[in-house]
Amino acid sequence: MAEPKEQGFLDDIEEAAAEEQAAMEAEISPQEDEIATLRAERDKLQDKFMRALADAENARKRSDKDRREAENxxxxxxxxxxxxxHDNLKRALDTLTEEQRAGAAALFEGIELTLRELRNxxxxxxxxxxxxxxxxRFDPQIHEAMFEAPLPGTRAGEIIQVSAQGFMLHDRILRPAQVGVSSNRE
Incomplete structure (x- = not known):
């Protein structure tokens, strides 16, 4: 058994070690808190940066799309x-009789060339x-029904008259073709 004097000495050593450990923990604790705070701030800033980067990329894509649409x-x-x-030039050509064409060949040719250039x-x-x-067949995506009438020898939904041609700009309708449609119910 240890002598009481030795026991006191051992207790003093253990107490000094515990105090030293507590002092070290006290020193580390503020440093760890500061590190944790800095990490949280870094993560927050990194998140903001990634969001700003994504926003910039989305804005770039949007502006590219807007530019392409403006071009097209x-x-x-x-x-x-x-x-x-276009319609008037086409009507002018369609209404000329053979006599008029022969008598005014230069005028006819001029109208034809103008129409061709407009189409180019x-x-x-x-x-x-x-x-x-x-x-x-009538297609409501590209045709506009101006009237519907029963016409013998046709099926429902067939185009029976073309009033005006339609036009598309790339993949969008500028004006649907104006047509008359058969309403026969066979």
Whole structure:
């Protein structure tokens, strides 16, 4: 058994060691708190940075899409305003009789060349003609029914008359083709 004097000495050593341990923990604790605070702040800033980066990427994609749409569809208003010019030139050619064509060949040729050039400009800018034919199936996506009438020898939903051609700008309708549709119910 240890002597009481030795026991007191051992107790003093253990007590000094415990005090030293407590002092070390007291020193480490503020450092660990500061490290934890810095890590939390870093994580918060990293999250903000990633969100800002994602927002910037989304804005870039949106502006690219807007730019492409402006390039492709920015002239749709002008194109829509030019459609009656096309229609009138086409009507002028369609109404000329053979006598008129022979008598005014230069005028006829001028109108024809003007119409051809207008169609070339349309094609250059992505405008295509929707030219339905009699007997084609009515498609509400590209045709507009101006009237419906029963016509013998036709089926319901067939185009029986074309009033005006339609036009598309790339993949969008500028003006649907205006048609008459059979209403026969066979």
């Amino acid at each position: 569809y920015g002239g749709s208003r002008l194109a829509r305003d030019m459609l009656p010019v 400009v349309f094609a250059k800018h992505g405008i295509t003609v929707i030219d339905p034919q009699i007997g084609d």
